[in-house]
Amino acid sequence: MHHFHFVGLNLHCESVDLAEIARLYGTPTYVYSAATMADNYTRIERGLAGLDLQICYAMKANSNLAVLRQFANLGAAFDLVSGGEIRRVLAAGADVRRSVFAGVGKSEPEITLALENGIFAFHVESEPELARLNHVAGRLGVKAPVAIRINPDVDAHTHAKITTGKSDNKFGIPLQAAPAAYVAAAKFPHLTIKGVQMHIGSQLTSVEPFVEAVTKVTPFVEGLKRDYGITYFSIGGGMGIMYQDALASGASAWWDAQPADRRPLTPETYGAALVPLLQPLGLKILLEHGRFMVGNAGVLLTRVEHLKRGAGKNFLIVDAAMNDLVRPAMYDSFHEIVPLHRDSSRRALVADVVGPVCESGDCFAKDRQLQEVGEGEYLALMSAGAYGHAMASRYNTRALPAEVLVSGGNFELINGRETFEQMVANESIPAFLK
Ligand SMILES: Cc1ncc(COP(=O)(O)O)c(C=O)c1O
Numbered sequence: 001m002h003h004f005h006f007v008g009l010n011l012h013c014e015s016v017d018l019a020e021i022a023r024l025y026g027t028p029t030y031v032y033s034a035a036t037m038a039d040n041y042t043r044i045e046r047g048l049a050g051l052d053l054q055i056c057y058a059m060k061a062n063s064n065l066a067v068l069r070q071f072a073n074l075g076a077a078f079d080l081v082s083g084g085e086i087r088r089v090l091a092a093g094a095d096v097r098r099s100v101f102a103g104v105g106k107s108e109p110e111i112t113l114a115l116e117n118g119i120f121a122f123h124v125e126s127e128p129e130l131a132r133l134n135h136v137a138g139r140l141g142v143k144a145p146v147a148i149r150i151n152p153d154v155d156a157h158t159h160a161k162i163t164t165g166k167s168d169n170k171f172g173i174p175l176q177a178a179p180a181a182y183v184a185a186a187k188f189p190h191l192t193i194k195g196v197q198m199h200i201g202s203q204l205t206s207v208e209p210f211v212e213a214v215t216k217v218t219p220f221v222e223g224l225k226r227d228y229g230i231t232y233f234s235i236g237g238g239m240g241i242m243y244q245d246a247l248a249s250g251a252s253a254w255w256d257a258q259p260a261d262r263r264p265l266t267p268e269t270y271g272a273a274l275v276p277l278l279q280p281l282g283l284k285i286l287l288e289h290g291r292f293m294v295g296n297a298g299v300l301l302t303r304v305e306h307l308k309r310g311a312g313k314n315f316l317i318v319d320a321a322m323n324d325l326v327r328p329a330m331y332d333s334f335h336e337i338v339p340l341h342r343d344s345s346r347r348a349l350v351a352d353v354v355g356p357v358c359e360s361g362d363c364f365a366k367d368r369q370l371q372e373v374g375e376g377e378y379l380a381l382m383s384a385g386a387y388g389h390a391m392a393s394r395y396n397t398r399a400l401p402a403e404v405l406v407s408g409g410n411f412e413l414i415n416g417r418e419t420f421e422q423m424v425a426n427e428s429i430p431a432f433l434k
Contacts, residue, residue, distance in 0.1 A: 002036040002250040002296040004382065011340045011380055015409040018301060019340045022378045025402050025413060027303040028320035030389050032062075032414075034070055034407040036297035040267075041074045044239075044289060047271030051278055051285045056100050058237045058290025059085055061386040066405050066414040067294065068092035077120065079237070079288040083110040086117060096120075100234065100286065102149070102197075104129075104171065111136045111144070121145040123197045123234070125172055130185050137190035147195035147234065148173055148181050150220070154213040156201030156238065172198065175220060182228060193228045195286075196221055199236025202291055205265050207273045210235070214277050221281060233278070234286035240265055241295035246336040246382035249296070267292075291386040298385020300325050300401070301340070304377045305356065307349070314351035316370070318379060321355025322362040323395040325381060325388050329361040337364065339371050340378040346371045353379075357396045389415070394423055 003014045011018050013033050021031055044055060056079040057071045063085060068078070069092045077098035078089050089096050101114045102123040111133060114122065124130055124146050137144035151172030173181045185191055200213050214235060224230045242249040242264060249255065255263065263269075278285050302320035327333040337353055349372040353365040364381060373379065392400050399422075403415035 001039060001252055001255070003033040003039075004036075004247065004250055004299060004380070006342060009342045011338060011342075013299070013406045013411075016406045016411050018299070018380060019378055021404050021406075021411060022301045022303065022340065025404060026417065027301050027378065028324045028401040029301045029417075030298055030384065030401055030403045031301060031411075032064075032067065032294070032298045032385055032403065032405050034297075034405055036385075037067070037070050037294060038074060040293050040297065041071065041076065043267040044271075044287065044292070045075075047267035048275055048285070048287070049271070050275050052283070054098060054232070054284055054286045056098075056234070056286055056288050057293055058288045059088065060390060061290030062294040062298070062388070062390050063088050064389065064403055064405075064414055065092045066403075066412075068094055070405075071293065079290070083107070083113050086110070086113050086119075090117065100147075100197075100288070102199075102288075106132075108132065108136055112140065115140055115142055115144060119145070121147050121194045121232075124148050124181075124185070127173075127181055127184055130181070130188060130191065134188035134190045143190050143192045145192050145194045146185060147193075147197045147230070147232070148178060148185065149197045149199070150175055150178050150217055152198055152200065152213045152216050154200050154209055154216065156204050156209045157206070175217065178220060179223075182224065186228065193224075193230060195230045195232035195234060195283075196224055197234040197236065197286070199234075199288060200238060202238050203240040204238045205240040207265055207269055210238070210270065211273050211277065214274060218277065218281070221283070225281070225283060230283065232284040232286055233281060234288060235274070235278070237288040237290050237292070239267070239270060239289050239292035241291055241383055241386070243334045243336065243383050246296065247338055293386075295386035296383050298388060299380040299382055300335075300384040300388060302379050302381065304373050304375055304379065307351070307372075307374055314349060316349070316351040316353045316373070318353060318355060318364070320364075320381070320401070321357040321396070321398060322359065323357060323393045323398045324355070324401045325364070325384055326391050326393070327384075327387060328364050329359070330391075335364060335384060336382040337368060337370060338380045338382060339373055340380060343371060346373075348372065357398070394418075397423065399423060 072094035149172035399418035402417040
């Protein structure tokens with residue numbers, strides 16, 4: 001459920017008319033709903049009630065400082081993956097001491113920064129990384145808290161590029177090799193074993209792979225508690241969101257109308273299946289959801305440039321492009337496209353919705369049926385809050401898009417559109433070319 005809905009003929013975010021934001025700040029612009037983020041967070045918290053829970057929002061999904069502050073205010077810690085993300089948590093005035101540092105290639109400066117700021121734990125992906133952590137911690141005269149990431153070899157049944165828990169993915173240590181990795185970790189004088197971690201993939205729409213993975217690793221986790229006194233088990237993130245039916249799924253009535261066997265994954269179903277499996281462990285449970293927290297809390301506003309009518313095909317050319325939202329080009333992903341002003345008297349239009357970038361892959365939708373729209377009208381690409389702005393680039397020397405946060409009837413620019421001067425600020429022409 002989310003807070004994007006029509007009020008009369010105009011699409012609103014909470015109580016704000018999205019066209020007003022588009023006119024004020026221009027397009028392409030991401031707009032986020034603070035209330036939707038809060039709802040998502042509290043539904044996860046309530047769905048897993050009964051566990052000793054630490055929610056570490058996977059900030060790679062959306063790391064705008066205002067978004068981080070919103071989650072920090074709700075009580076979240078963070079799952080972070082770089083020195084830059086540590087700096088963002090600090091800049092947002094949030095807590096590194098309850099946050100975890102993931103990723104397969106942490107550099108020595110990044111490890112140093114994390115240790116200096118009291119990171120809760122490093123999620124370790126390989127044995128060479130244990131040695132590096134030990135080395136840096138020894139140099140600083142501290143002990144590095146670690147949890148090893150187990151790769152449970154479970155198929156998450158999601159897109160190949162966001163599957164992470166199969167044996168042929170680069171992530172984690174196979175379950176069979178994990179006991180030896182813990183033996184090795186225990187021998188390093190500057191490491192403290194704190195927990196165990198896994199993450200099987202992203203955009204999971206059923207609970208079964210989570211249940212399979214937890215069930216598979218539970219005996220091993222029990223052994224770690226006995227042998228090393230671990231205090232936590234992180235089961236990662238991965239809960240999916242609605243991309244199809246994105247607008248309709250904002251209303252609880254839509255969920256009630258779905259047949260029980262076809263209802264997409266909810267925090268309530270997730271909790272009901274996992275709490276009974278996790279509670280007996282008597283460990284703190286960490287969650288690292290990113291997409292679920294912010295995905296349906298954001299839209300990308302864009303403006304129609306032209307309707308180009310071709311021989312057998314129409315192209316709706318908009319001012320957002322693959323550099324602003326790369327998911328369709330990268331993962332063939334679907335985003336529902338909704339005009340900001342609904343007009344039932346218009347004819348239907350079937351078109352490819354494309355951006356101005358010089359790539360055939362710069363296409364948001366193929367043969368999409370929309371209400372006919374023309375130059376200057378606005379559209380919203382729904383469910384764009386996660387892995388949207390965070391993955392944006394400057395390809396074709398296009399400025400990074402603006403971001404706006406809405407709360408009730410208030411809204412504020414939380415990231416101004418980049419200027420040309422900002423884009424080229426670090427570039428220079430060497431003397432030998434002058
Ligand atoms: C270790 C880890 N945790 C959490 C996440 C967040 O996943 P999601 O956004 O699907 O919840 C990821 C995503 O790549 C990840 O690699």
